[in-house]
Amino acid sequence: MNNWNKQIADMLADGTVALVIGYEEGSTPQKTRPLFCHDAVAAERLVMDGRCTHNLAVYLTKKELLPAEGRIGVVATVNVLKSALQLMQENQIPEGRFLLMAVGPEGKLTELPDAESLRQYIAAHPLPDNPEVAALIEKIDAMSREERWAYWQECLSKCVKCYACRAACPLCYCTRCIVEDNRPQWILPWASTLPNIEWQINRVMHMAGRCTGCGACYAACPLHLPIHLLTKKLTQEINREFGTERPAKGNVLSTFSPDDKENFIH
Amino acid sequence: MKNYQIKHSDLDGWLEKIIAAGRRVIAPVTEEGHTDFRPIHSPAEVAADDQVQTIQSAKQAAFPKAETLFSYRKEGTAVSLDQPAPESYLQTVVWRARPCDAAGFTPLSAIFNWDYKDNLYNARLARTTLVAFSCQQADAYCFCTSVGGGPGEKKGCDILVTKLPSGKALVEVCTEKGEALAALAPGLFSEANAVADDSPLFAEKQSALAQLPARFSKEDIRRHLAEAFDSPVWREQSERCLGCGACAFVCPTCACFDIQEDPHGSHGRRIRCWDSCAFALFTQHTSGHNPRPSQATRWRQRILHKFSYMPERLDATGCTGCGRCSRACPVDMNLLEHLTSIAQK
Numbered sequence: 001m002n003n004w005n006k007q008i009a010d011m012l013a014d015g016t017v018a019l020v021i022g023y024e025e026g027s028t029p030q031k032t033r034p035l036f037c038h039d040a041v042a043a044e045r046l047v048m049d050g051r052c053t054h055n056l057a058v059y060l061t062k063k064e065l066l067p068a069e070g071r072i073g074v075v076a077t078v079n080v081l082k083s084a085l086q087l088m089q090e091n092q093i094p095e096g097r098f099l100l101m102a103v104g105p106e107g108k109l110t111e112l113p114d115a116e117s118l119r120q121y122i123a124a125h126p127l128p129d130n131p132e133v134a135a136l137i138e139k140i141d142a143m144s145r146e147e148r149w150a151y152w153q154e155c156l157s158k159c160v161k162c163y164a165c166r167a168a169c170p171l172c173y174c175t176r177c178i179v180e181d182n183r184p185q186w187i188l189p190w191a192s193t194l195p196n197i198e199w200q201i202n203r204v205m206h207m208a209g210r211c212t213g214c215g216a217c218y219a220a221c222p223l224h225l226p227i228h229l230l231t232k233k234l235t236q237e238i239n240r241e242f243g244t245e246r247p248a249k250g251n252v253l254s255t256f257s258p259d260d261k262e263n264f265i266h
Numbered sequence: 267m268k269n270y271q272i273k274h275s276d277l278d279g280w281l282e283k284i285i286a287a288g289r290r291v292i293a294p295v296t297e298e299g300h301t302d303f304r305p306i307h308s309p310a311e312v313a314a315d316d317q318v319q320t321i322q323s324a325k326q327a328a329f330p331k332a333e334t335l336f337s338y339r340k341e342g343t344a345v346s347l348d349q350p351a352p353e354s355y356l357q358t359v360v361w362r363a364r365p366c367d368a369a370g371f372t373p374l375s376a377i378f379n380w381d382y383k384d385n386l387y388n389a390r391l392a393r394t395t396l397v398a399f400s401c402q403q404a405d406a407y408c409f410c411t412s413v414g415g416g417p418g419e420k421k422g423c424d425i426l427v428t429k430l431p432s433g434k435a436l437v438e439v440c441t442e443k444g445e446a447l448a449a450l451a452p453g454l455f456s457e458a459n460a461v462a463d464d465s466p467l468f469a470e471k472q473s474a475l476a477q478l479p480a481r482f483s484k485e486d487i488r489r490h491l492a493e494a495f496d497s498p499v500w501r502e503q504s505e506r507c508l509g510c511g512a513c514a515f516v517c518p519t520c521a522c523f524d525i526q527e528d529p530h531g532s533h534g535r536r537i538r539c540w541d542s543c544a545f546a547l548f549t550q551h552t553s554g555h556n557p558r559p560s561q562a563t564r565w566r567q568r569i570l571h572k573f574s575y576m577p578e579r580l581d582a583t584g585c586t587g588c589g590r591c592s593r594a595c596p597v598d599m600n601l602l603e604h605l606t607s608i609a610q611k
Contacts, residue, residue, distance in 0.1 A: 026598045028406055033598035034506040064560045065505060160331050160515045167510035168596050180547050189526050190332040190539030220596035222321060222512040224300045
């Protein structure tokens with residue numbers, strides 16, 4: 001057992017945390033999967049390496065899975081930390097309820113107990129841009145409006161509306177999603193090209209300025225549709241219009257500042 | 267029914283004849299490294315025969331993800347209804363399905379003919395010919411042999427093709443629909459013997475099939491499930507489940523659907539579309555009460571429906587062991603692993 005596994009086993013044994021969410025070996029050697037550790041024995045199964053790509057922050061707003069009392073530990077990747085911080089900024093999870101932990105290259109466990117420590121850790125561990133994603137966005141940007149429309153029609157015609165993209169996203173936490181509203185029926189609920197496009201437009205608009213770019217939506221899509229390009233592109237647009245700084249509470253499109261350039265503020 | 271032999275190199279020629287005969291042909295196609303069923307217009311579009319599975323099952327041939335049940339128009343006080351004519355459904359060939367795809371139509375047909383006979387499903391299936399190819403490889407998610415199937419199983423197939431090491435392929439015709447397809451290219455086939463259990467041809471077929479020992483039996487699972495309704499196993503297994511519909515939508519036997527309205531003032535359509543028991547909304551009552559209030563209860567429903575309720579009520583198992591749900595699951599919910607652990611409890 002690694003030293004950090006032992007540390008986490010001890011935390012579970014002495015009641016520092018009531019539950020730890022992390023990763024374990026998956027069905028094939030190529031993959032890992034989320035693991036809920038309720039006791040010290042289960043902590044032996046925890047792993048952390050480059051295969052750990054699920055965004056565990058998705059579980060932090062699922063009350064049915066979390067013990068009512070006690071702190072909950074999360075063995076987190078940088079992407080999980082970014083989403084957890086965003087959830088705190090949107091008042092979805094209280095600071096202190098979760099003990100986020102990062103595992104360093106030497107197996108050193110770093111505890112990140114509050115939003116400020118998360119901010120510092122994330123700033124010190126910037127994630128490289130994915131060149132494949134950038135290249136795909138450039139390719140689509142270079143298309144004519146008609147070609148682009150044809151590209152997304154062809155792509156999204158395949159969508160079966162399983163909503164794995166929604167289910168895997170830590171920031172898709174609404175208890176009643178717009179696709180489930182039927183008075184009025186904002187979005188046609190069956191899977192065909194136009195309703196599929198309507199769904200993705202709504203999804204990415206709701207993500208604008210909030211998406212942390214983890215790619216969980218794309219990783220979850222059973223059909224491997226490149227829907228993360230939409231959120232990534234919208235993040236680029238938000239950065240261009242509003243800068244890359246994000247407010248400490250709320251988010252770009254739901255907050256205002258007296259310094260905003262729009263004249264209706266004044 | 268007859269058996270034939272055809273050279274491996276003539277399979278494309280046969281497919282060409284099928285396409286030329288005006289059938290809609292759905293076959294595995296590889297795009298960006300991922301293989302799924304798509305309509306094709308030439309044998310060249312078909313993916314190389316080196317992958318275990320397509321992402322989705324072949325069920326869409328008879329049970330599409332969305333279809334019009336009827337359309338309506340209101341003029342004054344008169345309402346006219348227009349139902350799609352089954353004759354308008356295209357004659358479809360599913361090329362290079364797998365035996366587990368073919369097996370899926372048995373439980374699907376049981377569901378769609380349980381009490382009400384579903385004309386749309388039945389009409390589409392009557393116009394669908396399944397050309398399955400025996401599996402020469404299996405992966406970590408396959409378990410057909412644990413649920414009564416096999417890599418060379420004919421049940422549900424119209425034709426089963428097994429590529430033999432000799433360079434020939436054994437073509438086992440199982441239905442009239444299958445015979446009609448073979449008849450499109452008579453010059454390419456030569457008659458073969460029956461595949462009796464002790465014949466050299468049987469041995470040759472067996473030698474060409476993936477080896478997949480059974481891990482449990484349907485009966486084991488059913489016996490354990492009879493006592494398992496209140497077991498903690500459902501919560502343990504489903505903790506990581508995200509509650510999406512990926513498993514249900516790629517499944518060859520999941521048949522749950524929703525009925526939706528596409529209204530446009532005085533005219534519109536009523537539509538049937540795929541739904542999933544993994545969604546909370548699936549059982550949400552108007553009152554706000556939900557009889558399956560947690561993902562654990564929804565996961566339990568998925569397993570009990572397939573392995574307990576369907577065998578009991580329909581004499582069919584709601585699983586062909588294809589493993590698609592496990593491959594598609596974003597959080598690696600591995601059905602084989604979960605069932606094995608239930609069978610060993």
